[in-house]
Amino acid sequence: MVMIVLCSACTQAASDPAREIEDGGERNVETMKSGNGGDDHYPVSITVYTDEGKEMTQTIEKEPKKVVVIGSAMAELMIEFGLKDKAVGLGYLDQSFSIYADQISQMPILTELWPSKEAVLALKPDLIYSVSYAFKEDRLGDISFWNDRGIPVLSAANFNIGRSIDILNYSQESKTSCRYNGVS
Structure with a gap:
């Protein structure tokens, strides 16, 4: 999702035939990776979910230049897609065995735990990118808090949607019956 938003301008530029002719038929990979495609494709509206x-x-409204990233998994995605330089602050370092640990440690660390609202506001971000459970009152506050201050939020997949206690009970019963039948 972050790649879609932060690089939306550059992906269309790469498929533009006039652009390919200018580049001698080759895509300008650096422009695509760095997100330097401009604000041609904004505003972008995205559906997100609360926890x-x-x-x-x-x-x-425009290409984000200053992104606050909450969670190591989100930082890993920023690194993987070549967007690490857009991160102005990183909080909640929840993964200790990341293959990106060295690169994450070079990012501007706000805190290893949940950052305060004040610390995030002080960075004046264009966007906050995090997991959905960060947007609770005892963490970063809800999404509308940020929207009221003109800061959009990208919340990563909500793993609670579509799950129920019935599914969990079924799984537990299946495990129990397998054990009783001698299957491990």
Whole structure:
């Protein structure tokens, strides 16, 4: 999702026939990776979900230049897609065995735990990219708190949507019956 938003301008530029002619038929990979495609494709509206499963639309008016990243998994994605330089602050370092540990340690670390709202606001981000459970009152506050301050939020997949206690009970019963039948 972060790649879509932060590089949306550059992906269309890469498929532009006039652009390919200018580049001698080759794509300008550096422009694609760095997100230097400009603001041609903004605003972008994206549907995100709160941790409770409520659907919200986030509109990103222009290409984000200052992104606060919450969670090591989100930092890994920023690194993987060549967007590490857009991160102005990183919080909640929740993964200790990341193959990106060295690169993550070079990012601007706000805190290893949940950053305060004030610390995030002080960075004046264009975007906050995090897992959905960060947007609870005892963590970063809800998404509307940030939207009221003109800061859109990209919340990563909500693993609670589509799950129920019935599914968990079924799984537990299946494991129990397998054990009783001598299957491990």
